[in-house]
Amino acid sequence: MTKAARRKPQAIDTRAASRNRTLQDARRARQDEFYTQYIDIQKEVEAYLEFNPDTFRDKIVYCNCDDPFESNFFLYFAANFNQLGLKKLITTSYDGSPIASAQLQLIEYTEGNSKRQEPKAIAVILDHVKDEDGDGAANIDDVKLFLMRNKAARKALKDDGEYSGGDFRSAECVTLLKEADIVVTNPPFSLFREYVAQLVEHEKKFVIIGPKNATTYKEIFPLIKETKLWLGSGFANGNAYFSIPAHCGRTFADGVYDESTGLVKFRNVGWFTNLDHGRRHQKLPLMTMAENLKFSKHKEIKGKPAYDRYDNYDAIEVPFTDAIPNDYDGAMGVPITFLDKYNPEQFEILGITDRDNNSGLKTKEYTLTNTPNAGDLNRRGAIRVGSALKSTFARILIRHRSQSAKGKKK
Numbered sequence: 001m002t003k004a005a006r007r008k009p010q011a012i013d014t015r016a017a018s019r020n021r022t023l024q025d026a027r028r029a030r031q032d033e034f035y036t037q038y039i040d041i042q043k044e045v046e047a048y049l050e051f052n053p054d055t056f057r058d059k060i061v062y063c064n065c066d067d068p069f070e071s072n073f074f075l076y077f078a079a080n081f082n083q084l085g086l087k088k089l090i091t092t093s094y095d096g097s098p099i100a101s102a103q104l105q106l107i108e109y110t111e112g113n114s115k116r117q118e119p120k121a122i123a124v125i126l127d128h129v130k131d132e133d134g135d136g137a138a139n140i141d142d143v144k145l146f147l148m149r150n151k152a153a154r155k156a157l158k159d160d161g162e163y164s165g166g167d168f169r170s171a172e173c174v175t176l177l178k179e180a181d182i183v184v185t186n187p188p189f190s191l192f193r194e195y196v197a198q199l200v201e202h203e204k205k206f207v208i209i210g211p212k213n214a215t216t217y218k219e220i221f222p223l224i225k226e227t228k229l230w231l232g233s234g235f236a237n238g239n240a241y242f243s244i245p246a247h248c249g250r251t252f253a254d255g256v257y258d259e260s261t262g263l264v265k266f267r268n269v270g271w272f273t274n275l276d277h278g279r280r281h282q283k284l285p286l287m288t289m290a291e292n293l294k295f296s297k298h299k300e301i302k303g304k305p306a307y308d309r310y311d312n313y314d315a316i317e318v319p320f321t322d323a324i325p326n327d328y329d330g331a332m333g334v335p336i337t338f339l340d341k342y343n344p345e346q347f348e349i350l351g352i353t354d355r356d357n358n359s360g361l362k363t364k365e366y367t368l369t370n371t372p373n374a375g376d377l378n379r380r381g382a383i384r385v386g387s388a389l390k391s392t393f394a395r396i397l398i399r400h401r402s403q404s405a406k407g408k409k410k
Contacts, residue, residue, distance in 0.1 A: 034242035034264060036186050036209065038072040040235060044207060045076070045184075047233030047277040049084075055275060057085035062180035064168045065187045065195075067093040068124035068147070068154075073185055078143045081129040089126040090176055092157060094166030121157035121166025123176060168195065177202055182275070184208070193219045196272070200228065207232060207273045209240075214272070215339055216394055218358055224339065225349045225359075231339050232271025233279055238340075240269045270340075284341050289325035296323055310381040312364040313353065315397055317383050326400070331361075333381050333395030350397040353381045361397055 048055045063073040074091040081089060124147060132142040132149070147153055157165035157172050167173060168187070177183070177198070183206040187195040192210050197219065199206050214220050215231075223229035235241075241263040257264050287295065289307065296302040301323050308317040315331035318324050321338045331350055342349070351359025355378055366374035366382070366389075376391040383390055 034244060036072055037241060037243065037263075038076060040240070041072055041076045041184075043236070044233055044271050047279065048207070048273075048275050051276055051278045054085070056182065058087045059181040060088040060090065060179060061086055062176060062183045063089075063091040063185045064173055064177065064183060065094070065185040066091050068122065074124070075140060077184070078126060078129060079140045081126065081143075082138060087127070087181075090123060090180060092123045092166050092168075092173055092176065093121050094164065121164070123155045123157055123166075123172070125153055125155070168198065174198075174202075177204065181205060182207070193217060196220060196223070196229070205273075205275055207271060207275055209269055210272045212268050212270045212336075215336055216352065216354075218354075218356070221352055221358075225351070227344050229272060229274050230280060230342065230344075232273040232275075233277050234270055234340060238267055240266045242266065281343060281345065282341075283343055283346055284321070284324070286322070286324050286326035288327045292323050292325055298323055308383040310392075311384055311389055312362055312366070312377065312382045313397065314361070314363055315381070317381060317392060317395070319392070324398075329400065331397050331399050333392070333397055336394055336396060338396055338398070344401075346401060347398045348401045350399060352397065353379075353392075353395045355379045359397065 045056075061077050063071060063077070066073050068074050068091045070093075071091065074089070077084070077086065077089050126143065126146075129138050129143055129146075131138045132145040157170065159165050160171040163170040165172070168177070181204070183199060183204050186209040189211050192214055195208070196210075196214075199208075200223065215224060220229065241261075243262055244257075244264055252264060255265070292301055293304055293306070294302070298320050300319055301307075307325070309315070310317060310333060313331070313333065315333050316328065318332045318334050321334055321341055324332060324334060324338075333353060351361045353362075366377045368374045371377060371389065373389070373391065377389055380391045380393065381395050383392060
């Protein structure tokens with residue numbers, strides 16, 4: 001299996017130290033390597049093409065956390081360059097990448113390596129894909145031949161004094177970003193906040209992979225609320241499978257790593273985008289509140305006299321997305337997984353339950369003076385269970401957009 005963009009499912013570091021000189025440091029924060037599958041890239045891109053066949057036509061696509069020819073992101077867009085109608089494809093590797101030159105050895109990777117342990121960073125720029133070998137078809141073999149013959153299509157990327165060559169934050173990579181229309185890649189999770197901020201700053205369209213819990217970050221959630229960012233079509237059945245190198249010696253929990261396929265499964269990652277796709281406009285079928293209380297498949301709902309109300313938010317608790325009542329006009333707290341089904345024409349996102357009350361919707365703060373679990377309650381929505389208050393999981397606060405103007409609660 002061809003290796004693709006490296007993946008680092010790791011903790012987010014927001015300290016100033018995260019702005020280190022090298023993307024390589026972020027990539028090496030853990031010893032394991034993860035690579036996106038070609039089929040997952042193809043499936044995701046096709047979701048946008050189904051909605052708009054011209055999504056990528058005459059566009060410059062930039063893969064800025066990848067390795068030319070080693071990345072499945074590069075391979076997909078290079079192989080489908082003409083079919084997609086691309087204007088240009090730009091792919092950059094980073095200084096010290098362990099997979100660069102594994103599939104295609106270019107002189108830029110090997111120059112000076114007698115004193116270096118790993119390849120340098122380069123940018124590969126394609127503005128056409130045509131039949132190079134005379135076999136009557138233009139394919140990835142022609143791309144390989146073109147890159148070997150044309151040094152003008154390759155550019156060595158240098159350290160800029162703050163960031164190493166190929167780091168998406170480096171001056172040369174920012175210049176390439178400014179030229180691009182759409183960014184498609186798999187950035188390091190440890191720099192996800194900073195990576196998205198850069199895309200937003202430069203007003204770029206993008207399709208990127210990230211940690212699902214990023215939806216709750218204070219830097220990311222406002223973008224979702226303002227419909228400047230949303231979840232993509234997604235991995236099949238919510239499971240993302242990444243390949244790992246044969247030399248990787250990590251031990252995985254049962255059911256995570258499949259030795260027969262060499263794939264590692266994660267359920268906590270997804271696609272983030274600001275390109276439109278059809279699933280985003282599918283209406284979520286729902287029952288009325290009375291129907292849910294009588295027929296719901298969830299024991300937490302079925303048979304109750306009413307939905308629970310939060311003690312610290314003016315909203316009801318809806319612990320399952322399919323239990324959202326279609327006839328309730330007020331605010332509702334729903335699971336984070338609701339975003340997989342979020343249709344902005346059907347629902348309005350009001351905010352999120354959080355400790356800092358960034359959404360300004362919290363109606364009460366608890367203190368340790370009279371509430372022993374005040375810390376937990378202040379982090380989330382609180383519901384009353386008997387005589388005690390219990391904290392729920394993180395909830396997104398929504399209401400029906402079609403009914404929000406009525407201004408009444410049932």
